Amino acid sequence: MTLAGCGLFSSGVTVTSPTVMTVTSEAFPHGIMHSYLCGGAHVKAPPLTWAGAPVGTRSIAIVLDDANAPITPYVYWLAFDIGPGTSALIEGQLPRGARQARGTAGYDRYDAPCPGPNTHSYRFTVYALNTVLSLPNGTSLASAWQAIAAATIGRGRLTVYATS
Numbered sequence: 185m186t187l188a189g190c191g192l193f194s195s196g197v198t199v200t201s202p203t204v205m206t207v208t209s210e211a212f213p214h215g216i217m218h219s220y221l222c223g224g225a226h227v228k229a230p231p232l233t234w235a236g237a238p239v240g241t242r243s244i245a246i247v248l249d250d251a252n253a254p255i256t257p258y259v260y261w262l263a264f265d266i267g268p269g270t271s272a273l274i275e276g277q278l279p280r281g282a283r284q285a286r287g288t289a290g291y292d293r294y295d296a297p298c299p300g301p302n303t304h305s306y307r308f309t310v311y312a313l314n315t316v317l318s319l320p321n322g323t324s325l326a327s328a329w330q331a332i333a334a335a336t337i338g339r340g341r342l343t344v345y346a347t348s
Contacts, residue, residue, distance in 0.1 A: 205236035205340030207310050211275070217306055217346035222298040228276030229261065229294040230308075237312040238338045241268045245311040245332050250297060252304040259287040260295045260306075262328050264317050283321040285328035292322040299346045306346060312338030 211219060211230040220230045232246065244266035249257040262285040263278055270279050276294075278284070284292045297306055313335040319327060 202336050203238040203338040205234055205338050207234045207340040207342040212344045215344050217344040222296040227296045231275045233272040234310045240314050241312040243313045243316045247309045249307050250304050260297050285323045286325055299348050303345050303347050306344050308342045310340045311336050
């Protein structure tokens with residue numbers, strides 16, 4: 185099956201259907217995001233674990249976005265160039281060599297979500313890539329998305345929910 189891009193900021197890049205990966209986090213045992221929100225006790229990235237990266241994975245990228253934001257997708261965090269042997273992130277830490285792109289608000293770091301009164305769906309998506317992106321730290325969101333879309337060979341998602 186052939187798909188165009190990864191659905192966000194697609195520029196006509198054609199990729200094959202990615203391998204399905206699994207993504208979990210001990211921080212969200214019931215799928216509810218109580219911590220790791222703005223003003224919360226944990227204003228750093230939560231721990232994440234993933235499995236199922238396909239053969240040929242050269243790097244990993246992680247995106248946190250909000251599908252229910254008025255501006256969709258609203259990207260809170262985009263980390264890339266995570267080594268292919270990595271299968272987990274420790275709370276608030278990125279492995280050596282990993283970089284971060286600017287999210288929707290312009291920050292090149294974990295930007296803790298601030299849900300409104302309605303329930304929001306926060307998606308942690310892990311991408312297995314067939315290349316190291318080698319983009320600079322702080323690269324634009326559009327540049328990072330286009331590079332991820334062109335290199336995705338595997339993908340997994342953890343969706344958690346929160347309200348204020």
